[in-house]
Amino acid sequence: MRILLVDDESHVLAALVRLLRHALPKAAQVESHSSPRAALARATEVPFDTVLCDYRMPEMDGVAFLKAFRDIQPQVPRLILSGVTDFDVLMNAVNEVGLYRYLIKPWEDQEIVAAVRDSAMAHLREEEARRLADERRAELGHLSPEELEKQRLEAEEPGITRVRWGPDGAIHLDED
């Protein structure tokens, strides 16, 4: 179980890490980033099971971050934890990025723990189901060796199998 936390305030991240380290199973790995860009870079390297970010951040807001993250790891549940309670912001976030949950600061610990664990568990279940289905398809010959390799590569380095075309025909190799 791999959790990604993004917030520009390190204290918040620390508090959340403490909380989740204690509340989640030992096997769970909670990774936190105060820079959304660093987090996105990391996301291209490591697959996560859930992602939780702040809304108001210096580099980009939560919605923009999650949209970018979705491009890298589309299946991962996305959560926002923010002090911003504007209805507009909330609605935009839900519609733009397909939020799993919008959580409000200050938060109730149990709420956070439950939301993160549930979303990650759900994702793990889905991944397992897909993996089983793929294996079954491979066994039945429905899945080509290329596809299997593609999935392997994708699991190893998320997003590597997808070419990101720019509007001018250029190929984007990196986020920047």
Place this chain on the structure above:
Amino acid sequence: MPHPAEQDLTELIALGVDPALLMDSLQLSLADENGNILYVNQAFCRACGYTREELLGQPYRLIASNRQPPAFFTAMWNQLRAGAAWQGELSNRNRDGGEYWIELTILPVTRTSCAPPPAPEGGGGQATGTGPAAGALPHRFLGIGKDISRVVSAERQARRSAERFQGLAETVGAAIMLHRGGKLLYVNRALERCTGYRREELLECAFFDLVREDQRETLRQRSAAMLRGEGEAEAELHEVPILTRGGDLRWLDVTVVRIAYETGHALLATALDVTGRKQAEAAQQHIQQVLQQIVQGSPVPTFVIDSAGVVTHWNHACELVTDTPASQMLGRGAAWEAFYEYERPVLAELIVTGDIERRIDSYYHGNVRRSPIIPGAYEAELFFPRSGDHGRWLFFTAAPLRDLDGRIIGAIETLVDMSERKQAEEALRRARAELESKVEQRTAQLASAKAELEADVSRRAASEQEALRRNTELTELNARLQDAQQQLLQSEKLASIGQLAAGVAHEINNPIGYVQSNLGTLERYLAGLGAVASALAAAAAQLPPEHPAAIAARQAREAHDYDFIMEDLPALLRQSREGVDRVRKIVADLKDFSRVDSGQDWQWSDLHAGLDSTLNIVNNEIKYRAEVVKEYARLPEVECLPSQLNQVFLNLLVNAAHAIPDGRMGRILIRTGHDAAAGKVWVEVSDDGVGIPPELIKRIFDPFFTTKPIGKGTGLGLSLAYGIVKKHGGELQVESEPGQGSRFRVMLPVRRGDGAAGAA
């Protein structure tokens, strides 16, 4: 006068005529001394018609005709008795009353002498006689009469005509004179009157002496010529100026005829005093001149005719209008030529001839009428197509000219060229028609304009009303606008506060978030630490008390007051949580209060929640001044603008806090209630502060009214609160007693719009 009978008798006797026969032709009578008849012959009897017997002894009076007066006979008898013969003519009356004249000679006969006296040489009809014989009185009287009735009759006629002439001459108005070139032989009374001289004076002078000197000689020569029989035998007429005795000039119309007179000829002149006429003539001439001037100088075309229809005046204006020169008209009786193509009488001529009334219609066909101004005058208006360029309308007025006696001696006629006037009249008529139609048109326009005007007036009145209403509305609107402006100002202030609060909240929420979270972790950690410490303590208890480790553990526990820490930690954590929680709540309330995230929409809202969040915000103002007591009833949600109502509550709460004087804790009571029947809820904020003086209570809702020191209050709070409550259709009531405190009550309809009727 020689008596013919005497001559006849003498001649006859001398011729041998029988005296008896002769005597028989004479009327012989003899009377006694008393005059009584002694004898009459046959002739006498035949003449008088009486018989001799009837006459004898009778006086002559029997046959007297009484033509001669008694004095005549008295004189006669006196003469006879004196012895003188009497000879004369007598008028007798015969027995039948008829008169007969006799030439009578009466001879007185004395006793001594019977000889007849000699006849007198001449004489008239009166008795003359020679004197009687002296010394003897006549005792008989012989009368010898001859019938002279025929003679007498002729004579008498002659005499009568002479008398008649005389009488006539004396009585006629004309002066009569007779002369032979020298002294006047006869003048009548009229000449006396007209000359002023008496008859005696006139008979001493010649006619020419009376004549004015300049004419005297001419007249004398003329008279001399007449007397000589030169010239015509007819009577000559002279107009002679004479000077009266008084020196006045008089004019005589003298008619002179040459007559045989006595042995030669004389001039008989009759003269009429024509001075009056002359003067009248002179006056008339003058008048004529004046008339001439007037007529000639008159700008009115005028002509005058005399009684014969001859044109006497034709002035210049008349020449112009008729195109006929005066020279062609004057002196001729053809006035018509100037007007008509055929001969016909003009108006003036009809007047002169006097038959205008009878003939008028045949000539003027009713176009003529009597002048309303001039008596006897007539007016006519005729068109003359021949005259001028386009014909002329001429207006004639003809008036008679009369002399002093009122006889018509002419007529004057004026013509007025009416063409221009006619044209003007026509133009006027057209103009009037036009004007009338214009007037009609204008009247119609005026009427419509009037109607419009009236409509306009009523519209204006209405619009004035409207304007007034608008003005009132505007005034109200202005006031509302001002309120709204203030409200907006306040709202903006609040909005910015809200945004600020939102920003602040976000910033605060981060630390709160992790502090709160960390506190939870800390609690867990401490629990872990406590467990570890307990295990360690249990392990240490296994050591002997003097064991250095045991001693160290005991010292450490004591030094750090371990037991107290363990006892105090839960409280510490709990209090920290509380603090964090309070901060979180304040931030939440601040956001709630400003509602930046929920707009200004009407929504169903819990007033208590609004009150509490407001209280939370203003708690800082209140908590050191007053204790806040809430007495909340059960309230339904109310349709309202929550953030605005929160402002109302805020103002009421702050004011309540400020009403409490410094130095003592006051008490603020917040009560709510629900009048389900009226569909209303109320919120009451009361304090036990200083209260509001009655004179100010009316003004507390006025904008900018404040009793607070400068900088402490804007004076807008209650005004805004009032406006907000009104907007909700509610009421904001206040009760206050100085020194006792104030109570503000907000009444609100549960449902928006329900309270409009009850709005104060």
